Amino acid sequence: MATTARRVFEHQQIWRLTPDALRDATTLLAGAILRDHDSIQHVIGIANGGTAPARMIASTLSVKARTVRAQHNSGDATYQQATGKVALDLDPLARALNGRRMHGRVLVVDDICGSGATLHRLHHDLAPLLSPSAQVLTAVLCLNTGASTLPDYSIWTVSDWVLFPWEKPPADQDTTPLPPPQEVARHA
Template sequence: MNHHTAQRVFEHQRIWRVTPDALSEACLLLFAAINDDHPQVDHIIGVANGGIAPARVLAGRLGVKARTLQARHYADDRLYREGTGNVTVEFDAFRRTLGRRKLDGTILLVDDICGSGATLHKLGNVLAPVLGPHARLITATLCLNTGAKTRPDYSVWTVSDWVSFPWEKRPDQPITNLLIPEQVICHV
């Protein structure tokens, strides 16, 4: 599986929009599914920028502090960008917050979307040196693009077009709201 050539699928039929209500329900569903499978989550890491909001909601529900890890796959915010496979991670600042400690137990990595899978793949590798011997890394995203090669452990919506989130500037093109979700998809 080559993560550098994975391509997002864009049907160019619509721009999906995650509404605040849909986001809230998605986070509740993710919490329930993750809590059922992993009653003890010890650490939550939100991938900046898109994973910060859902990570904070999940952290509040799970009673864990959310950490942030900066990762960037794109240099700009234009619509319908293809992934390059080149993910830059600002790991030094994250590592400094840990000091000499290692993350152990169950670590939940949260992002807004798994487009090609390159970000989740890269972060799994980048985090490896700070994971303790009994650490288990699990991943959750709000959306999963049908072109992704690496899949999160949990996702809510499967999409084949561009997605706009509440924390992003609203596109100046017509949008279609994603339906309020009813279930989480477990990919493990």
């Protein structure tokens, strides 16, 4: 039985992604992806955290964003380790495709790659919805240093918890803004 990668938490700070940094990061990701690939035909956000960045990237790329629900954490508390059990709901995507398969490049977007388990599972489970020639690319805002499955693209590499604009801040802990995004890391 394979073991789940462990997210790295140095407990130095809780990083906070600001709305401005989110906008700048998604613009950088879209630009890097278009430099490497002439087009993207589909963008899929992993809900909940990948929904907003997927919509922003899809808007820049002039394609429709779709959503796939995934559950990996056992709750919303900070500093949680990955469970290794990823629950996916591909039914809404399959219904939207109405029997068609996705062709071309399919970009999967998430807020963070913590252990890599969600990206790994989704890459595998998307196969029946893809044409044989489809290519799956992955992009995340943050990559935890403990991840065993790397995305194709990321902005920040982190070794602590990250708070995103769509999450409720912890009541008793200060947060530190992530530095402004400077460049896109290419992992594949």
